[in-house]
Amino acid sequence: MPVKPEDMPFLDHNGHPIPLYSPEGFDALSQLWMQVGWSVGYPFAQSWMGFPLIQFPQDVMRMQNLITQEQPTLIIETGVSGGGSMAMYAHLALVYGGARVVGIEKTLRPQQMQALAAHPILGPHITVIQGDSTDPAILPILRAHTQPQDWQRVCVVLDSSHRYDHVLKELRLYGPLVTVGSFVMVMDGALKDMAHVPNGKPRWETDNPHRAVQEFLQESPAFVLDTQDMHPPYTFIQNNTLKIKRLDG
Numbered sequence: 001m002p003v004k005p006e007d008m009p010f011l012d013h014n015g016h017p018i019p020l021y022s023p024e025g026f027d028a029l030s031q032l033w034m035q036v037g038w039s040v041g042y043p044f045a046q047s048w049m050g051f052p053l054i055q056f057p058q059d060v061m062r063m064q065n066l067i068t069q070e071q072p073t074l075i076i077e078t079g080v081s082g083g084g085s086m087a088m089y090a091h092l093a094l095v096y097g098g099a100r101v102v103g104i105e106k107t108l109r110p111q112q113m114q115a116l117a118a119h120p121i122l123g124p125h126i127t128v129i130q131g132d133s134t135d136p137a138i139l140p141i142l143r144a145h146t147q148p149q150d151w152q153r154v155c156v157v158l159d160s161s162h163r164y165d166h167v168l169k170e171l172r173l174y175g176p177l178v179t180v181g182s183f184v185m186v187m188d189g190a191l192k193d194m195a196h197v198p199n200g201k202p203r204w205e206t207d208n209p210h211r212a213v214q215e216f217l218q219e220s221p222a223f224v225l226d227t228q229d230m231h232p233p234y235t236f237i238q239n240n241t242l243k244i245k246r247l248d249g
């Protein structure tokens, strides 16, 4: 049954009603949609070409725009899970000639990894390395799985553990691999908004990727938070995928 606007009045911090049919109303509705969607596991219902993809669809839209516009030659992702995001990157990169996609995952899902490796079109572009993404010993293994030409335009997606200290370690380890003008995408920034929803953890208010990004930006002047491609500005993806752009060497 459709919900009528008058059934769901939103109030701002001062207790004043927010008109539903407005950018502000959409923003409030989107925040709520994301919180409820997250609590019922909506991101777990997604897939790319049959490979499980744990994302909100709007974040997938943003990623496909980024990948096809920035055209990285090497995409490094921490946190592979069922491989759907790697499949998506490899698939989209075929539009501009292909990219090497390297994932780092602590707990491999053998069945899905075998299916990914055996895929006739995507498989040859994809490498998965088993290990803790914060282990510096990963870097030489990563290099060994790539060719010099792969390193022309490098982007990084951090989507493993979303704990503050883990993300900060990853930013310090993988940030320097990003080429000038390219980006690091830090996923699940919205965790801080999920601290008090069902299945959330109160510690997420402070133990979250946002905090790691803020600290990394303070210590790394070559990087800035880039929100240029986020339009319209009132969608709920705003806090979820944090794009950090590398400005100079």
Ligand SMILES: C[S@@+](CC[C@H](N)C(=O)[O-])C[C@H]1O[C@@H](n2cnc3c(N)ncnc32)[C@H](O)[C@@H]1O
Binding pocket: 052, 053, 054, 055, 077, 078, 079, 080, 081, 082, 083, 084, 085, 104, 105, 106, 107, 131, 132, 133, 134, 159, 160, 161
């Ligand atoms: C959110 S899922 C990744 C989702 C995937 N990128 C996607 O879009 O479908 C997080 C993954 O990170 C992995 N992970 C957690 N801690 C890790 C660590 N320290 N090193 C590597 N992988 C880790 C988990 O096993 C899990 O598969």
